Amino acid sequence: MHLVVGATGPVGLGGEICRQLRAAGRPVRALARQTANADRVAELARIGVELVHGDLKKPHSLREACRGIETVISTASMMVSSQKGDTVENVDGTGQTDLVDAAEAAGVRSFVYLSFSQHIDRDFPFRNAKRAVEHRLKQSRLAYTILRPTFLMEVWLSPIAGFDFGHAHARIYGRGRNPISWISMYDVARFAVLSLDTPLARNATFELGGPEAMSPLDVVRIFEEAGGPRFQLEFASEDMLAEQQENAPDSLQRSLAGLGLCYAAGDVIDMTAILRSFPMVLTSVREYARRVLMDPM
Numbered sequence: 390m391h392l393v394v395g396a397t398g399p400v401g402l403g404g405e406i407c408r409q410l411r412a413a414g415r416p417v418r419a420l421a422r423q424t425a426n427a428d429r430v431a432e433l434a435r436i437g438v439e440l441v442h443g444d445l446k447k448p449h450s451l452r453e454a455c456r457g458i459e460t461v462i463s464t465a466s467m468m469v470s471s472q473k474g475d476t477v478e479n480v481d482g483t484g485q486t487d488l489v490d491a492a493e494a495a496g497v498r499s500f501v502y503l504s505f506s507q508h509i510d511r512d513f514p515f516r517n518a519k520r521a522v523e524h525r526l527k528q529s530r531l532a533y534t535i536l537r538p539t540f541l542m543e544v545w546l547s548p549i550a551g552f553d554f555g556h557a558h559a560r561i562y563g564r565g566r567n568p569i570s571w572i573s574m575y576d577v578a579r580f581a582v583l584s585l586d587t588p589l590a591r592n593a594t595f596e597l598g599g600p601e602a603m604s605p606l607d608v609v610r611i612f613e614e615a616g617g618p619r620f621q622l623e624f625a626s627e628d629m630l631a632e633q634q635e636n637a638p639d640s641l642q643r644s645l646a647g648l649g650l651c652y653a654a655g656d657v658i659d660m661t662a663i664l665r666s667f668p669m670v671l672t673s674v675r676e677y678a679r680r681v682l683m684d685p686m
C-alpha cells in the first residue's frame with residue numbers, strides 16, 4: 390500500500406500520482422484534510438483510493454496514516470492551497486519532517502519527496518523548508534527518492550501565477566529572457582510512479598525539467614502562435630521582487646518573491662541522462678499550450 394500526502398490540491402500533482410497508481414492496479418491510500426475539496430476527495434474514492442483523515446500539522450494523524458504503508462509519496466505544500474493556520478514553517482517545514490518521523494516509526498520502507506530544482510537556491514523560507522526536509526529524509530532509515538522539478542507549466546504558465554492565457558494577459562517575473570525547462574505536472578507524476586520500481590531511484594535525487602528550455606517571452610509567442618490573441622504583458626521587476634523577499638510581512642509572501650526571482654534568473658535542466666533510466670516522452674510547452682487553449686482550466 391502506498392500513501393500519497395497532497396492528493397487533493399488544485400494543481401493536482403498528488404491526485405495525478407494516485408490516478409496513475411490506480412491505473413496500474415496498485416493499492417493507494419491518500420491523506421485528506423477535513424477541509425479538502427469535496428469533489429476531489431470524491432474522485433479519489435471513485436477510482437478506488439482509500440482515504441484517511443489527517444493534517445501535516447497533527448503528528449498523531451500522520452502516525453495513523455502511515456500504518457501498514459510500504460512507500461510514502463509526499464507532494465503536499467501550502468504554497469498554492471493554504472488553509473487558516475498553515476504557514477510555510479508548520480506545513481512545508483515541520484509538517485513534512487514530522488511525516489518523515491512518522492514513516493520511520495511505522496516501519497515504512499521508502500519515501501518519495503517532491504522538492505524543487507537545485508537552482509531555486511535563494512535564502513527564503515520555502516526553499517529553506519524544502520532543503521531541511523531533504524536533509525532529514527537523507528538522515529532517516531528510509532530509502533529515499535527526492536524529485537526536484539523546475540517550474541511547473543500548470544502553475545507558472547497558468548492563471549495561478551498570473552499567466553492568464555484565457556484573457557491573453559501574462560505576468561512575467563523579471564525581464565522574461567532567461568530560459569526555463571518548464572515541466573508538466575503529468576510528467577512529474579510519471580517520474581514519481583516510475584521511481585517506485587526503478588532500482589536507480591533508491592537513495593537518489595533527480596533534477597527534473599521538460600524537453601526544452603525557453604524564456605517566458607518565447608512561451609508567450611508560442612501561446613500566440615497556438616491560436617491565442619496577442620498577449621498583454623505585465624512585468625514584476627527583480628528590484629520589486631527583491632524588496633518583497635526582504636521585507637514582506639509573512640513567510641509566504643517572502644517565499645513567493647524568492648520564487649519569482651529564481652524564475653527571473655532562469656533554470657535549465659538537461660534531461661538527456663535521466664531519460665535513459667526513465668524512458669518517457671516529455672510534454673512540450675507547445676503541447677501544453679494547445680491543450681489548455683482548447684480546454685481552459
Ligand SMILES: NC(=O)c1ccc[n+]([C@@H]2O[C@H](COP(=O)([O-])OP(=O)(O)OC[C@H]3O[C@@H](n4cnc5c(N)ncnc54)[C@H](OP(=O)(O)O)[C@@H]3O)[C@@H](O)[C@H]2O)c1
Pocket residue numbers: 394395396397398399400401402403421422424425426443444445446463464465466467468469470471472475480484503504505506537538539540541542544545574
Ligand atoms: N509549482 C511549481 O512550479 C513546483 C515546482 C517544483 C515542485 N513543486 C512541488 O510540487 C508539489 C505539488 O504541488 P502542487 O502544486 O500539485 O500542490 P497543490 O495542488 O497545491 O496541492 C497541495 C496539497 O498539499 C495539501 N496540504 C497542504 N497543507 C496541508 C496540511 N497541513 N496537511 C495535509 N495536507 C496539506 C493540500 O491539501 P488541501 O487540498 O486540503 O489544501 C493539497 O492536497 C509541492 O510539493 C510543490 O512544492 C511545485
